[in-house]
Amino acid sequence: MASISETLLFFSIILALSRAMHSASVVEDLNNLKPPPDFSTTIRNNCIHNPSLRYCNSSDLNEIFKSTIVASHLCNESRNPNCVETFPKIDLRSRPKIAPLYLSFSFFWKYCPLSILSIDLSNNSMKGSFPIDVLQCTQIQALDLSHNELTGDVPIHSFSPLTNLTLLNLSYNYFSESTMSDTEFFKRFNASSFIHSGLLPNQKKFTIKVIILLVGFPIFVILMVGCFGWLFFVRPDFLPRVFRRENKFTPSMLKAATDGFSRENLVGKGEGVDMYRGVLRDGTQVRIEIYRDDISRESQRRFEEECKVLVQLSHENIVQVLGSCSRRKLRAIITEWMEGENVEMWLSRSAPSWKHRLKILMGVVKGMCYLHEEWPEVGYDLRTSSVLLSDNLEPLISRFKVGDQSSSTRKIHKIGVFLLEILVSSRLSDESKSGEVRFIDHIRKHYPGNLREVIDERMKMTENSFDQAKQLIRLGLMCTDQSSSHHPHLSQIADIITRAYESWNVLASPTHKRSPGDKGHKRIQSR
Structure with a gap:
């Protein structure tokens, strides 16, 4: 082989x-x-x-x-x-x-x-x-x-x-x-x-693919642009944060946050304004003030400019403004939600101690000083009904007006009224101007000899705290004296309240020792 x-x-x-x-x-x-x-x-x-x-x-x-x-x-x-x-x-x-x-x-x-x-x-x-x-x-x-x-x-x-x-x-x-x-x-x-x-x-398949590509791709792009545009202008909260307009809210976002502006979420109602509690898509709880009046384009522009300023406010005694919604028939300001109550409710519901009242005054004055020094163009509505309280009883100024032309005298008057409301047993007037005048006149009649008749009798006060209250009532009357052309400056008011607060802390300290003649801790008996 x-x-x-x-x-x-x-x-x-x-x-x-x-x-x-x-x-x-x-x-x-x-x-x-x-x-x-x-x-x-x-x-x-x-x-x-x-x-x-x-x-x-x-x-x-x-x-x-x-x-x-x-x-x-x-x-x-x-x-x-x-x-x-x-x-x-x-x-x-x-x-x-x-x-x-x-x-x-x-x-x-x-x-x-x-x-x-x-x-x-x-x-x-x-x-x-x-x-x-x-x-x-x-x-x-x-x-x-x-x-x-x-x-x-x-x-x-x-x-x-x-x-x-x-x-x-x-x-x-x-x-x-x-x-x-x-x-x-x-x-x-x-x-x-x-x-x-x-x-x-x-x-044949290639031709079909080309046709689909040439026709379908533009349609796809248009749909994507339309979808993105809808999200951007209607529901930007669905977009990544980088694509959102900072501090801007839309009516649809507010409607979703309040469950369609439901009655259950309506927490307050005033002339031309509805106040809602809402929950944003990321879980943040907010307070929404909605104004439904129809305004001009110029007014809408001013509102937008105001909101640009308000979102920049940052202080522990000022409510944080998260953003706004600006439409001609629907405007809104969105702020952080506070679970607590306002000062007016707090005073009427409980019997706050002298310490807590001083703390409220101290916080409000600090917030006022911040606005006076950093944002002089921002005015504020300083009333016990508009100052909110946080969980740890920190006061928060909550209502503002950009471009407020109120004089410094008017602002001093407001802090004077607020101070008197904190100390006096009850407000003897309504919200009208005449009621405020009667309230101040009532206190002035009892000053200085008969202040025990007007000071909140629920406070258990020592002689020292009574003297402090007397001094602060005098300060409040000076701030609200319409006949005088000389009123204390905000810095002087802050200094007096700060010294009163610090003095009380020293007296209340366990390490503080009374001198033999010190009668500061003797209780004042209410009549």
């Missing part, structure tokens, strides 16, 4: 087995036949004469023997004229029951005979992925896998060793469309090799 031509070395093995196999099926022969005694010698001699034979690098003689059995059967199935002398082609076209069987013999393709130049597996209804094993026959010149139902990707890189391949037909399959048309491998063949294979760009 060593003298046989190198191209037919492989078939010298088949010759020794052909008689026994013609009457048996390939599966039966694989199970029953054993290598002849000189099989190993034959393989060795063949590899000496032709080292390029694929089985020469393998030591698995049993696998090599099985491949020769499959080769003999496949040669006959492929209708080769003389399977002993030549095996030029594998022709299993239109053999759907046999083709999958031979494709399953991976050991055969591993030792694919070098004489095979053509493989035809067309029209077999084969399903699944590309039969990559056949590409181990790297010497082939023609490969036909057309008219099947193959799917998935074509292993383009596995075709690289097939340098002799000149005819390829992958038509009528369902491969995945890829960038195969851009590869050098693809350029070796014409389009007829890939008709309806899924590999060629479908011109």
Whole structure:
């Protein structure tokens, strides 16, 4: 067998087995036949004469023997004229029951005979992925896998060793469309090799995609811009913070925060203003003052300018303004929500101690000084009903007016009235100006000799605290004296209240020792 031509070395093995196999099926022969005694010698001699034979690098003689059995059967199935002398082609076209069987013999393709130049597996209804094993026959010149139902990707890189391949037909399959048309491998063949294979760009589908892109993309952009615009102008609280207009609220945001301006969230009502409790989308609780009067564009502009100033106010005794909503028929100021009550409710509900009353006065004056020094253009409504209390009884000035032209005398008058309301047992007037005058006159009649008649009798006062209260009532009367042209300055008022507060703290300290003649802690008995 060593003298046989190198191209037919492989078939010298088949010759020794052909008689026994013609009457048996390939599966039966694989199970029953054993290598002849000189099989190993034959393989060795063949590899000496032709080292390029694929089985020469393998030591698995049993696998090599099985491949020769499959080769003999496949040669006959492929209708080769003389399977002993030549095996030029594998022709299993239109053999759907046999083709999958031979494709399953991976050991055969591993030792694919070098004489095979053509493989035809067309029209077999084969399903699944590309039969990559056949590409181990790297010497082939023609490969036909057309008219099947193959799917998935074509292993383009596995075709690289097939340098002799000149005819390829992958038509009528369902491969995945890829960038195969851009590869050098693809350029070796014409389009007829890939008709309806899924590999060629479908011109009709391409046209549809272009139309969808040209028409759909602008529509998508318009919808996105419209959606973003709607969010930006109507519900900016759904946008990331970087896209929001700082301190700006919209009617829709306020409506959502108050559950549609429900009665349950209405906490106050005045002339032209409704006050609501609301919860913003991020969970922040807020107080919303809504003004529903129709105003001119100039008034709306002034309101917006005022709000730009108010959101910049920052002090522990001033309610934080979070933002505003400015529309001609709906304006609103949004501030932080305070769970507590106002000073008027606090005075009427409880019996605040002298210490707590001083603390309220101290906080209000500090807030006034801040506004006077930092924001002189900001006016404020200083009344016990408009000063709120935080959880730790810190007073918070809550109503402002930017561009307030009130004179300093008027502001001093307001702090005087507020001071007197803090100390006197009850306000003997209504909110009108005449009521305020009667209230002040009532206190002035009892000053200084009969102040115990007007000071809140619920306070348990020492002589020292009574003296402090007397001094502060005198200060309040000086601030509200309409007949005088000289009133104390805000800095003087702050200094007097601060000294009274600090003095009380010293007297109330456990470490403070009374002198033998000190009667400061003697209780004042109310009449």
